[in-house]
Amino acid sequence: MKVYGGRRGLASLLLALSTGLATVGYGALSITPAEAAVTPVPFSSVVPAVAVSTPTSGVTYGIGAATTIYTEPGSTAAASVGGYLAGLLRPSTGYPLPVTAASGSSPSDGISLLLSGAPSSAGNEGYQMDVTADAIVIRANRPAGLFAGVQTLRQLLPAAAESTTAQPGPWPVAGGRIVDYPRFAYRGAMLDVARHFFPVSTVERYIDEIALYKINHLHLHLSDDQGWRIAVNSWPDLAVHGGSTAVGGGAGGYYTQADYQQIVDHAASRHITIVPEIDMPGHTNAALASYAELNCNGVAPPLYTGTDVGFSSLCTSKELTYTFIDQVVGELAALTPGPYVHIGGDEASSTQPADYAAFINRVQQIVAAHGKTVVGWHDIVNATPLPSTVAQFWGTTSRNAAVTSAAQRGTKIIMSPANLTYLDMKYNSRTTLGQNWAAYIDVKNAYGWNPGAYLSGVGESSVLGVEAPLWTETLKTLPDLEYMAFPRLPAIAELGWSPYSTHDWKAFGQRLGAQGPRWRVMGLNYYRSTQVTWPAGS
16 A cells, blocks of 8 residues: 655655545555545644644644654653653554654654744743644643643544554544643642542543643642541551541551652653642541540540541640641652642631631741642631742632632632532532532533632632542542543633633533543543533444
């Protein structure tokens, strides 16, 4: 079978067509006329929506057996992104897809990942992608931008490209140019591993799934009343005893520090920053049960496996409490390369307001002394936030005077309104998993708000980004997590990435429906919302 790729094969192609013997060439890929009927995925199908796109009608590049992936010379990070792309596509295509350093700045074939030539508007996470008949070129200012461009490229390929076994192809990519960049710097997902414990493999799988939608932070809720999930060498019983159970009394579990490092490294390879949370002063029964001396009365309570909140509190008047926090935060900070440590701070109804404020103020200084930036649930604005402290809004109304006041004083806000972003909320009254205390949230609800103009008095410049929390009181398995996160998490991811000018429910619903076949190939257990038209077979 002959290849007629790009302009170089034009004369031969015309001759062959005149004799009826031709196959049609997409780049390095030969396909028959019947196979040529495969329609490339349009730019308008990508989630999150791209900022600017200019399709080139009639132009297609096809990934084929001769395709090479070229990466920025001398950049280990670019080479890593190239290896990631090759690792995704080798199983489904069956092609070797070698990864090698580019030899110049103007590629004429293959797929190139270059750290030069991107527009300044791309920033640190954006990219420019050019697709011609001869080549695909992704340019970025930083490796994170290359990785984001690769996620777009994945979605421009047929869903079968996600398969772990060889598929027949072809593998066409629509021609044109995309210039894309994020609206907000922080685009997060949160996974509660405290109420139910999830092994490293499940967390890594969730990381892989959220990376497809350009999420760049994973907030791990590592401690709560029901379980402590990270080993702390200076306080070993936290994990051994405090991590021994879960909601409902089932088996618990915890991450060794090596496990946690594995999660951090896997996330970093997907350009995702881990944000660890140790909730305090409330949500601390697992710690209190592990060490009697952390209690004001010196008596350890029993382990807790229910779902009530607000009954526990560290002893804010004991100096030992701050030694404990300093040592725990110190070990966690040393394991965490990202800038943030989350200190919780919500639902501390067993702590007097004055004691709460004094506690939060002191803990902020401890975290800062370990070189990290504090993130806390928005309750912490009732103390005195440091200039660098970030408040995560989880309320269910669009007005909160304390948060507005803090934002006007310079506090940055992560938007996670529970009635719009909490992925553990039921879709509707028939949903068997999840809860409904904040709201029923179907996809249209999750998509239908503006993070930059939602909270009264908090303008877009005060919003660091968005996060979709997934609490796990009722969730025990990976399929449970997937069912509650998809398709709502991509909706929230789009609010964080795409310009608000692209916000359109009808168009988004079509693009979201187009993800169904991809999720089916990936083996992802998603909810078939009736608000979305899913293609047949997905």
